[in-house]
Amino acid sequence: MLLELKDITKSFAKDDSWFFKRYQDVLKGVSLSLNKGECIGIVGESGSGKSTLGKVILGLETQDSGSVTFSNEISQLPRHKAVSVVFQDYNTSVNPRLNIAQIIAEPLINEGLEKSQLKAQISKLLIEVGLEDSMRARYPHQLSGGQLQRVCIARAIAANPRFILLDEAVSSLDVSIQVQILDLLLELKQSRNIAYLFITHDIAVASYLCDRLMFFKDGKIVEQVNDIAALPLVTNEYTKNLLNAASYLEIPFDINDVDK
Amino acid sequence: MTQRLLNNKTALICLILLSIICLMGAFAPFLAPHDPNLADVINTLLPMSGEYPLGTDYLGRCIYSRLLFGVRTTLYYSLITMVITAAVGALIGIISGYLRGKVDALIMRACEVMLSFPYEIIVLSIVGILGPGIGNIILANFIAKIAWYVRIVRGSVISFNHKNYMLYSKTVKSPQRFIFAKHLAPNITAEVIILATLDLGWIILSISTLSFLGLGVQPPTAEWGAMLNDAKEVLFSNPEQMIVPGLAIMVVVACCNLLGDALRDVLDPRTEHKQC
Numbered sequence: 001m002l003l004e005l006k007d008i009t010k011s012f013a014k015d016d017s018w019f020f021k022r023y024q025d026v027l028k029g030v031s032l033s034l035n036k037g038e039c040i041g042i043v044g045e046s047g048s049g050k051s052t053l054g055k056v057i058l059g060l061e062t063q064d065s066g067s068v069t070f071s072n073e074i075s076q077l078p079r080h081k082a083v084s085v086v087f088q089d090y091n092t093s094v095n096p097r098l099n100i101a102q103i104i105a106e107p108l109i110n111e112g113l114e115k116s117q118l119k120a121q122i123s124k125l126l127i128e129v130g131l132e133d134s135m136r137a138r139y140p141h142q143l144s145g146g147q148l149q150r151v152c153i154a155r156a157i158a159a160n161p162r163f164i165l166l167d168e169a170v171s172s173l174d175v176s177i178q179v180q181i182l183d184l185l186l187e188l189k190q191s192r193n194i195a196y197l198f199i200t201h202d203i204a205v206a207s208y209l210c211d212r213l214m215f216f217k218d219g220k221i222v223e224q225v226n227d228i229a230a231l232p233l234v235t236n237e238y239t240k241n242l243l244n245a246a247s248y249l250e251i252p253f254d255i256n257d258v259d260k
Numbered sequence: 261m262t263q264r265l266l267n268n269k270t271a272l273i274c275l276i277l278l279s280i281i282c283l284m285g286a287f288a289p290f291l292a293p294h295d296p297n298l299a300d301v302i303n304t305l306l307p308m309s310g311e312y313p314l315g316t317d318y319l320g321r322c323i324y325s326r327l328l329f330g331v332r333t334t335l336y337y338s339l340i341t342m343v344i345t346a347a348v349g350a351l352i353g354i355i356s357g358y359l360r361g362k363v364d365a366l367i368m369r370a371c372e373v374m375l376s377f378p379y380e381i382i383v384l385s386i387v388g389i390l391g392p393g394i395g396n397i398i399l400a401n402f403i404a405k406i407a408w409y410v411r412i413v414r415g416s417v418i419s420f421n422h423k424n425y426m427l428y429s430k431t432v433k434s435p436q437r438f439i440f441a442k443h444l445a446p447n448i449t450a451e452v453i454i455l456a457t458l459d460l461g462w463i464i465l466s467i468s469t470l471s472f473l474g475l476g477v478q479p480p481t482a483e484w485g486a487m488l489n490d491a492k493e494v495l496f497s498n499p500e501q502m503i504v505p506g507l508a509i510m511v512v513v514a515c516c517n518l519l520g521d522a523l524r525d526v527l528d529p530r531t532e533h534k535q536c
Contacts, residue, residue, distance in 0.1 A: 059430075079432055080432035106429065139529045
């Protein structure tokens, strides 16, 4: 076991005035465990609390109750070698004032790499994520969305972390680029034995990448699918609706009608 | 950034013009042909000549010499006011935006009180209470303007704190000094420089206006606003006396405003053309 969440709850103040406060429960007792090298997909609609769960795992938000426990092996590592993250919005994921080399260098600087080592390591990472070494001097606004997301992935894997949280990491990309990025993530998962927690609203994308799926609604896990092949056998009404909607969106018309 | 500055003609011209004016002020004792405060009742209101390049005022003082020495009072004091206000405002804004909570609430309420008064009222009240003089003008402008800087910097800090690259740095626990030096400081500095440059023109006008009203730099010290005040004595008989200090103020203020606008482009790497 690499990561274990036990009964996580989290609420935010809805009306935060001086005289009274009202709270909204965002996470209602979430428990899950993630194994080494495994990929779990958290699938749910917008506003269901998926990203808040991600922030709690990353330590960016503090849970009201429950525990987030990393394995001993992970806990003993420096943070940048243990955990990393790739966000949905690649534009705000990188500092526009830094060039690509400086962006990827951040976790490597944390690791204490010398300047000469940095250069070689950055080149290696750029090539590993399918970019050219010549892009190192470019600025984020000079890259396309897909290239920028690859830069974010290069930064995420730079310090060879054991766990990466992918928060809607491909949602902002067009479909052809999505597949390329998903293939890259699968390749990196196998070559580096990284565990992913993949937060998404897209079942198709999640089933492409993940070993297990957890369906999230109103701050709690409503159904868990341990075998992607068993996805059509889900029992929860919400999960069924999600699956139906996904298949409807994927094929919204009869393909034979296109020529008519 | 240097390349972007060199490519931006507006920024370059304004910067060169302001630098020349600043240097002229610095070397005023060597460039000025006469003592700027020396009255000569025999040579009053003389036209341009070799001895008096811009003529003389109604007290017979050399306008060119007063214009050169006026750079020191008008531009230098404005620069000092701008630097102090921007630096202190940015520092308080960073503290407020970083700490949040009660400290932030307290600072923000104080700013709101300060911002609820019109700028001119604050400046005139402070100068009215403390009396005329350049020290009091600087203090008045500082008090009147600081709330703007605090609010803007505080807003920027909060906004940058929620950017994903900051969240990434916090996730991997990059050192605070790294986050500040690489992410926060460059972004905030760029915003403060743009704001301060635009504000410089405003402070020049404020100091000149107060001097024009007799509340700023006191006679016989040369100051462009005070020169305008002197010229109003002969407004109908010699209206050209207004032109030299008026034009000087206009050129410097326009340069500051155009420079502020151009720096917005220069300091933002995203304004470059996309390469792919």
